Amino acid sequence: MSSAPKLTREQVAARAALELRDGDCVNLGWGIPNLISDFVPAGITVYFHSENGILGMGPRARPGEEDYDVVDAMKVPVTVIPGASYFDQGMAHLMARGGHLNVSILGGLQVAENGDFANWKIPGSKGSGGIGGAMDIATGARRLIVCMEHTSKDGAPKLVRRCTYPLTAVACVHRVVTDLAVVDVTPEGFLLAEVAPGWTPEEVQKHTEARLIVRGRVPEISPAAR
Amino acid sequence: MREKVYPSADAAVADIRPGARIFFGGFGGAGFPNNLIQALDRQGAGELTAITNNCGSADGELGILFKHDRIRNVIASFPGPHARHFQERFAEGKIRLELVPQGILCERMRAAGAGIQGFYSAVGAGTPVAEGREERVINGRRTVLYEPLAAQYAMIKAWKADELGNLIYRKTARNFNPLMAVAAETTIVEVDEVVPVGALDPEAVVTPFVFVHRIVQAKGIHNVVRA
Numbered sequence: 001m002s003s004a005p006k007l008t009r010e011q012v013a014a015r016a017a018l019e020l021r022d023g024d025c026v027n028l029g030w031g032i033p034n035l036i037s038d039f040v041p042a043g044i045t046v047y048f049h050s051e052n053g054i055l056g057m058g059p060r061a062r063p064g065e066e067d068y069d070v071v072d073a074m075k076v077p078v079t080v081i082p083g084a085s086y087f088d089q090g091m092a093h094l095m096a097r098g099g100h101l102n103v104s105i106l107g108g109l110q111v112a113e114n115g116d117f118a119n120w121k122i123p124g125s126k127g128s129g130g131i132g133g134a135m136d137i138a139t140g141a142r143r144l145i146v147c148m149e150h151t152s153k154d155g156a157p158k159l160v161r162r163c164t165y166p167l168t169a170v171a172c173v174h175r176v177v178t179d180l181a182v183v184d185v186t187p188e189g190f191l192l193a194e195v196a197p198g199w200t201p202e203e204v205q206k207h208t209e210a211r212l213i214v215r216g217r218v219p220e221i222s223p224a225a226r
Numbered sequence: 227m228r229e230k231v232y233p234s235a236d237a238a239v240a241d242i243r244p245g246a247r248i249f250f251g252g253f254g255g256a257g258f259p260n261n262l263i264q265a266l267d268r269q270g271a272g273e274l275t276a277i278t279n280n281c282g283s284a285d286g287e288l289g290i291l292f293k294h295d296r297i298r299n300v301i302a303s304f305p306g307p308h309a310r311h312f313q314e315r316f317a318e319g320k321i322r323l324e325l326v327p328q329g330i331l332c333e334r335m336r337a338a339g340a341g342i343q344g345f346y347s348a349v350g351a352g353t354p355v356a357e358g359r360e361e362r363v364i365n366g367r368r369t370v371l372y373e374p375l376a377a378q379y380a381m382i383k384a385w386k387a388d389e390l391g392n393l394i395y396r397k398t399a400r401n402f403n404p405l406m407a408v409a410a411e412t413t414i415v416e417v418d419e420v421v422p423v424g425a426l427d428p429e430a431v432v433t434p435f436v437f438v439h440r441i442v443q444a445k446g447i448h449n450v451v452r453a
Contacts, residue, residue, distance in 0.1 A: 051328065052253045052398045068255055069397040075254040088432075089253065089279075089401045090336055093329025097349060116352070128316045128323055130280075130304035131355070136329030139349045170352035170368070 004198020006150070006179040007221070014039040015194075015221050016105055016147050016177045020046050024102040025055060025095075027137055029119075030074065031107025032147040047083065049101055051133040053092045056084025073133070093133060097140035104141040106134060108148040108176070110163045113189040113210040115173045117146065118165035131168075138169035150178035150207050157209040159183060159190060180204050181212075182221060189213055194221045230391050231420055231441045235265035238414050238440045242266065242379060247275040249335070249406035250288055251382040257399035258287045259381040259416040261444035266381070267291055275299040277377055279328065279402060281312035288312070297321065301375065303328035327355060330372055332405050338374035339408025339437075346371055380410035384433070387417045388424070391438030392431045400432065407437040414440040 007015070013035035020026060020036075022044035028036055037059070040046050048057040050072050057072060058079035066077035080086075095101055110118040117138055121129045138144055151157055159176060175193075176183045181204045182194035192212040195204055197220045205212050232238040239262060242248070248266075252258030267290045276297045282289030283306065291297050292311035301324045305312055315321045326334070327349050337345055346369035350356050360371040382403040385396035393415060395403060407413045420443045 050398070052256070052401050054398060067397065069257070069399040071254040071256050071398055073254065086395075086397050086400060088332075088404045089328065090332035090405050093332055097329050097347070126317075127307055127313050128305045129325065130302075130306060131325050131327050132304040133328040135327035135349050135353065135355065139347075139351075167353045169349070 002199045002203045004196065007196050008179070010035060010039075012147055012177055012179050015182065016145060017041065018222065019103060019105070019145055019175070020044065021102070023047070025049055025100070027051070027096055027101055027104040029104070029106035029134065029137070033105040033107055034074065036105060036147070045081075047081075049092065049095060050078075051089065051092045051096065051137070053087045053089055054078075054080060054084060055087075055095070056081050058084070093136045096133070096137045099140050099142045101142065103143045103145060104137050105145045105147055106138060108146040108158065109152075110158050110160050110165050111146050111148075111173050111176050111185070112160050112163045113185070114162075115171040115185040116163045117144070117168045117173050118163045119146075119168045121166045123165060134168050138172045141172060143174050144172050145175045145177060146173050147177045150180040150204070157207055160209045180207060183212065186213070191215070192218050194219050196221055230439060231389055231443070235261040235416065235442045235444055236268060238262065238442045239265045239269050239381075242269060242271050244271045245273045245275075246271060246379060247377045248277065249377045249380040249382070249402075249410055250276055250278040251380070251401065251403035251406050252287060253279050253401035254398070255283075256397070257383045257395070257401045257403055259383045259414075260287065262381040262414060262416050262442065263288060263291065267294055267296065270296075272296045273298050275301070275377075277301045277375065279303050279331070281305040281309035283308050284310055292321075295320070300324070301326060301331075303331050325355070331375070332402065334372055334375035335402075335405045335409040337372075338376035339405075342374060344371055344373045375409065377406075377410045378412065380406040380413040382406055382413060382415050384415050384417045386419045386421055386426065387415055387438065387441045388421050388426050388435070389441075390423050391415070391435035391441055392426050393417070393433035393438060394426060394430055395432055404433045407433045412439045413437055414442070416442050416444045418445055419443065
């Protein structure tokens with residue numbers, strides 16, 4: 001076990017935000033991805049997409065300025081930026097499922113080395129469960145990045161050989177950003193692209209069920225993201 | 227010309243029979259036909275099938291209909307962990323639930339309204355959603371067959387209607403409402419304002435009047451219940 005700390009949720013979000021390019025249209029899911037809009041690199045404009053019918057979603061509304069007809073997918077009153085549009089839920093999912101967004105970034109429960117993705121149901125959990133927009137967004141993503149803790153609360157690895165949780169979509173994940181590493185899904189399996197500062201590839205492997213491919217020296221996650 | 231403007235929400239839902247299959251618009255607290263839902267609760271029809279994104283928050287939105295055991299079947303994408311009245315009854319086995327991916331829910335409604343008898347999508351392939359559904363490989367990709375989803379009634383919320391039933395919506399309160407309007411035999415809309423024919427810019431109309439059958443002017447009850 002490394003003595004170095006894991007990245008905070010904010011640091012994971014900040015690292016994921018470095019994936020965004022000027023002009024990108026981006027869907028952010030629940031969990032850590034929801035924090036990413038606070039870390040968009042200076043000088044670029046990103047058009048955030050919301051499944052309930054916004055392209056060009058801005059920051060949360062300031063207290064006293066909420067309009068409850070303008071909410072994000074988590075019911076939070078938000079704003080829109082110049083160039084934004086409103087449309088129905090079907091058009092919103094057409095954009096996502098049809099591959100019209102540049103990047104989608106979702107929270108996850110498990111990612112498998114073949115790119116399979118589970119994020120909507122823990123087996124045995126109470127209640128009805130719910131799918132929401134995750135299956136449409138994951139299936140159609142041109143580039144799907146998953147942001148999550150590297151292991152579950154009880155220490156179980158979340159990067160696995162095969163998902164054991166009900167799937168959201170098959171073979172859809174391109175990159176995983178966690179509190180320990182950045183990992184790419186390749187035809188050969190998981191490629192370790194970056195490690196958290198102070199962590200070695202061997203230490204990250206101990207927290208990972210699937211084998212991590214290591215090619216040469218693995219860089220640390222950029223200090224710019226901290 | 228047939229009069230579409232009803233004097234009250236109660237009048238607009240008076241003929242709904244027990245066992246009816248109903249779409250309910252709304253997402254994230256916005257665009258719910260709350261006055262129609264409360265009128266339906268007062269009317270008392272039970273054994274309903276509700277087709278909706280989510281199942282209310284506490285007593286708000288659809289919550290009241292679950293609280294009073296009006297709904298037996300649900301077709302939804304995200305019932306919601308905080309939909310207390312739904313979740314209690316679901317846990318007791320009193321409610322049957324079909325979970326549908328949200329975008330597929332939209333497309334199944336669109337198909338019903340558009341006279342399309344089904345479609346294939348990669349969404350759901352390899353997941354529990356595909357169980358019991360026909361699968362087929364199209365262009366090398368696993369896909370799943372989805373049938374259209376129609377209903378007897380749609381209860382929707384719009385911002386303004388003209389007296390013919392042309393509708394415009396406000397911001398994200400649009401959500402599922404226009405999709406449901408095309409897929410129901412009878413679409414009942416609750417609006418903030420009814421305006422004379424000709425007062426809406428034809429370029430701005432989102433739902434043309436052909437899809438709208440009953441109009442009720444009722445300033446929406448916003449459910450700002452944070453779940």
